[in-house]
Amino acid sequence: MPEVTVLIPSLLRPLTGGQEQLRLDVGGGATVAELLDAIGGGFPTFGRRVRDETGALRRFVNIYLDGDDVRRMAGLATPVAAGQELMIIQSVAGG
């Protein structure tokens, strides 16, 4: 099955049933947004933590695709292929 692996930050694991990573079937490919839609469908509260209700990635949440910041690529429209790894992680914020 053509899958991608999505790494869940520890603070949000209670919202994914404790799962540290999720494996998603991307078929012939999907965008980051489509993957987040799929995860949010199963875990709506997780979805709200990562993106706001307009669909925008929250300012201090970063997503790396095989180590590259998707904001420096095509953002949430960045294509993801089977075998790749998506890391969701909080960035530097607060005082």
Place this chain on the structure above:
Amino acid sequence: MPPGAYMTRLDPMATNGDTSKTTYLLAVGTKKGLWLGTSTDRSNYSFTGPHFLMNEIPSIGIDTRNGATRILVGVRSEHWGPTVAHSDDLGATWSEPENGAITFPADTEAALERVWQLQPDTAERPGVVWAGCEPISVWKSTDGGEHFELNRGLWDHPHRTEWGAGFGGAAAHTVLPSPSDPNTIHIAMSTGGVYRSTDGGESWEPRNRGIGADFMPDETPEFGQCVHKVARDAVKPEVLYAQNHGGVYRTDDNGDTWTSIAEGLPADFGFTMMAHPRRSGTAWVVPITADSERIPPGGQLAVHRTDDGGASWTRLAEGVVEPDYNVVLRDAASVDTAEPVGVYFGTRGGTVYASADEGNTFTPVLKQLPDVLCVRAAAVEL
């Protein structure tokens, strides 16, 4: 309002002086979490917390209607955004709707930034809870705060493009439904000022005549003021008190006109405004020196109370540690509904004070917390 015209409203929520078995709940929202305390004397508390560690808690509502206690909190993480949670067991467990209690409809193309106010309506309207939010918006729940609906009358208001942002953000921070008329609601926003609806929230009109805006070229605009907090008189719902960004005011005509009641205060700047839950004419403020000098006057932190609608003020600082150079933010002060009324406030330095005698004496009940953003208290049934 003539002297001697102040009355006391009978309130079934009051404890009628029988405080022997009363438990008092004190909820303290800070920049990094929530603390919950219970007490039998409003001086010695047992606290739990921090709940929601590393989340700011800018708003709290304690709903004691329906014979139960529900704590509603606005929660906001710098990383993971805002949400509303509630607890029906004094904070032992928390719930939030999977899809969020407050979510902007898609057509608005807006996203919730922060929940500034969670205000249960009167006992005659059980289940109704109001929210004031950033971006500037007002919301109404009819299910006890689990789901809110955006007030479209305010969202689509033609003034929206001219409303501004105070330092803390552009928010509707005060929502005051009238106990005498379900169609009358007053709100306050920073910046924009006071708005009133008399048709249940279908339409809103600015009600700022007499309130200054010394940070604008026109110092008495129709709207645009930075009204920091408004409280409604207990007996006369057409009487409200306002702490402005410079100026303390009272209206006797439902907000149509405002007159200064700042004389007798050491400063007319500040953030808080509280009104007595039953007795007309009694209100409390915490003065701050000025916009340009945001500390208590002379570093001497004190609450001031009027018992005559603002004609005169009494300084109350017994038990308050001095000096203190921290401000008390707009929702970091509150009263309960017990008899005598409790008065509570917390500073940006993290000290929380409680008074069981209307502010005559204070006891520090928490110290060295993160910045206190919101304080709410109530007599509750356990």
